[in-house]
Amino acid sequence: MHFIERTLHRSGIGEETSLPLAVRYIPPSRSLDDVRAEAELVIFLAIDDLLEKTGIAPSTIDRLVVNCSVFSPVPSLGDMILNRYKLRDDIHNVTLSGMGCSAGLISVGLARDLLRVRPAAQHEDVDGTLGMNISRNILATGANALKANFTAIGPLVLPHSVQLFYKLFLIMIKYSNGQVKQYHPDFRKAVQHWCIHPGGRPMIDKVQHSLGLSDEQMEPTRMTLHRFGNMSSSTIWYELAYIEAKGRMRKGDRVWMLGIGSGFKSNSAVWDCIRPAEEVDKAWASCIHRYPVATPTEALNTVS
Structure with a gap:
């Protein structure tokens, strides 16, 4: 009791300070x-x-x-x-x-x-049908979200030489009155594989164009959309399983997962491969031999 009294006195609290009931018992309750x-x-x-x-x-x-x-x-x-x-x-x-x-x-x-912020919420239309409200400027909004995402994660994954060049570009932009051509860092130098949320063909095309990715790099996204559809946040893991099922993953490879959702939100994670998967994931085991297949977008490009 003497020790507790001395401790309380030295603590700086006053006689009228309220202490929790738990510490009023000996031993405390x-x-x-x-x-x-x-x-x-x-x-x-x-x-x-x-x-x-x-x-x-x-x-x-x-x-x-x-x-x-x-x-x-x-x-x-x-x-x-x-x-x-x-x-x-x-x-x-x-x-x-x-x-x-x-x-x-x-x-x-x-x-x-x-x-x-405004909620990403479901609303009823004039007929009373509940659903999501998607505006016509979703691609432009998505592009802005992706730009902010890339700006934030770029310094964590890009080689130092690319980061230095980009910083010099920003300085040139500041003093050139808009006369310098736009420069986008090449993330392909830092990442070997891409798992991009397949929210829809227009968004996939937009991301591919923005990042300058090849059809092979976009293959996991398009094939996952073709086989399983848009399964919300879990879809990118099926894309990772696709890359592994194709035997393309190597030790030390980097995988960029890019989640895109309502709001508009864009989230990233970059993974380093410690060791490749030893066997094909069950989701792809019975059908991986049939892929890749020609999607409508690719078929249209082939005809043109």
Whole structure:
């Protein structure tokens, strides 16, 4: 008791500081029920006070961001709030935990960003049919997203010589009044294989043209689209399996996975091959001998 008293005195906290119930016992009581009860007490009182001051109805809330330094129960603190206040089923619920004392500011920034962006959401048309709304400028929007993606990941994968040349190009652009021809770094010098999300033929063509990729480099994308269709985020892994099934992967090769999705979002991952797959993946085992096949785009080019 003397040691605890001396520690508290030296900590700088005052006599009126409230300590968690768990540390008021000797030895401390740290059960899950005790911690959850404390969290509910603090959080619910804060939300009750907020709703009373603002007059906001819980049913009008469409974003919920909760942060806690360490406590990360299941169900989450966000789910606990949803159940307590009967919030909407389609609410955007994010819980930050395990980030220590910095999570408060991060959660404020996250809430701000969530309020600024428009959801990638499903809507009903005039006939009441639920679906995604895709605008006519999707290719232009996608190109901008890809440009930002390449700019971010380029320094991580491009050879130093290419990076240096690109930096010199940016300096020339700055002082040339637009007289310098546009330069795009050649990512083919850094990556041997490409797994690009097959969102559709127009987008595939756009990416191929932007990166200057050959038909063989785009083959995993087009053949996966032909065989399995667009299976959302899992599709790029089928493309990786295609490359391996064709025996094209070598130790030390690099694979660039490029995910493209609604929003518009573009995400990348570059992998180094530690060792090639020893056998053909089950997805391609029974049909890999039939590929590649001519797709409609390729057949059209052949005729012309």
